[in-house]
Amino acid sequence: MDNGMEVPEYQLFIHPSYVSELRKDVWMDDPVSAKLTINKKKYEIDIVYRGSHIRELRKKSYQLSFYKPSIYRKAKELHLNAEFKDPSLLRNKLSFDFFNEIGCLSPKSRFVFVKLNGKNEGIYLEIESVDEFFLANRQLPEGPIYYAVDGDANFSLMSNLDKEVKKSLTLGYEKKCVTEQGDNQLQEMIVNINTVPREEFEHEIVKYVNVDKYLRWLAGVIFTQNFDGFVHNYALYRNGETGLFEVIPWDYDATWGRDVNGESMREDYLRIEGFNTLTARILDVKTFRMQYKNLLEEILNSKFNVEYMKPKIQAMHNLIRPYVLKDPYEKDNIAVFDQEPDFILTYIEARGNYIRSQLDTLD
Structure with missing residues (x-):
């Protein structure tokens, strides 16, 4: 899942009766068997639709x-994302690459062209799964991984959904890689985030959270303006050696100036202090706040600007354009697709100016 400048072809064969089974109930989580051919090599796989609201869209995403x-x-599993609500098809990959460049753990991704039962199904983004293979491929220590699946993954004792005290502090998380201590450490961290007195917080939180990495993740959410990114659309990994939690981004198509419906999103929609209990408490500490301010400034100067991003966006757009023309779901939108690089660059300029104008509020 590298950034090699080619788009591999995936030939997927799913028995027609299984295709009917999948289509009959898009919410079914039981996979069906299928065959996948890549460069003449055959793989037997299990396949199922993935995502929540995206399952009802015409072009399906798969796990x-x-x-x-x-x-x-x-890897033992991967995700094929249709990116159907993103008229550029680029935003998720742009985001993952951006997070990686600013020093965050982030899934690798690449574009592939899928044929389903001999017919063009279109251009997809293949995304690395965040699991034990993700850690092994980076030579990272083993440790538990949790997916934040709903608004209860808000680092709070209160539920984001019903505003009541949570019955369990693991609410909002789905376990992906679990060690024996995993759950206890997650709960202990959430308790401490919410109960450690203000004057002790700076010295206590560093026992649970890799604060530098957290601030880099926070900066990534702020620059890409992923409004949902604070209470879900992330995974938590606890490094087995340091004992500290890090945040990994996930599902970043509603970014770079467009929302979940692909509609335009104002550049000042998301404040630079972000949301969620942990962010509020970390930014309440002057040392961390100054560290965050310096980080935002550094990223504005080095990465989040038109000069740096333009060649990346253009190269990605040029790479997939011939495949968009062969995509039955996308080819009629080619005029909009061709305007998207400029749309994204306009957003980068405007968002960058907005963030710069807000930096003094962190003093």
Whole structure:
């Protein structure tokens, strides 16, 4: 899942009766078996639709699990995202690459062209799964991984959904890789985030959270303006050696100036202090706040600007354009697709100016 400048072709064969089964109930989470051919090599896989609201869209997204052979490109499963609500098809990949460049753990991704039962199904973004293979491929220590699946993953004792005290502090999280201590450490961290007195917080939180990495993740959410990014659309990984939690971004198509419906989003929609209990408490500490301010400034100067981003956006757009023309769901939108690089660059300029104008509020 590198950034190699080519788009591999995936030939997917799902028995027609299984295709009917999937289409009959898009919310079914039981996978069906399928075959995948890549460069003449055949793989037996399990496949199922993925995502929440995106399952009802015309172009489906998929989760693939490999079982014969059981590993493909050093992974046991991967995600194929249709990016159907994003007229540029680029935002998720742009975001993951951006997070990686500013020093965050982030899934690798690449574009692939999918044929389903011999017919063009279109251009997809293949995304690395965040699991034990994700850690092994980066030579990171083993540790539990939790997916934040709903608004209860808000680092608070109160539910985001019903505003009551949570019955369990693991609410909002789905376990992906779990060690014996995992749940206890997650709960202990959430309790401490909410109960450690203000004067002790700076010295206590560093026992649970890698604050530098957290601020880099926070900066990534702020620059890309992912409004949902604070209470879900992330994974938590606890590094087995340091014992500290880090945040990994996930689902970043509603970014770079467009919302979940693909509509234009004002550049000042998301304040630079962000949201959620942990962010509020970290930014309440002057040392961390200054660290965050310096980080925002550094990223504005080095990465989040038109000069740096333009060649990346243009190269990505040029790479997939021929495949968009062959995509049955996208080819009629080519005029909008061609305007998107300029739309994204206009957003970067405007968002950058807005963030710069707000930096003094962190003093």
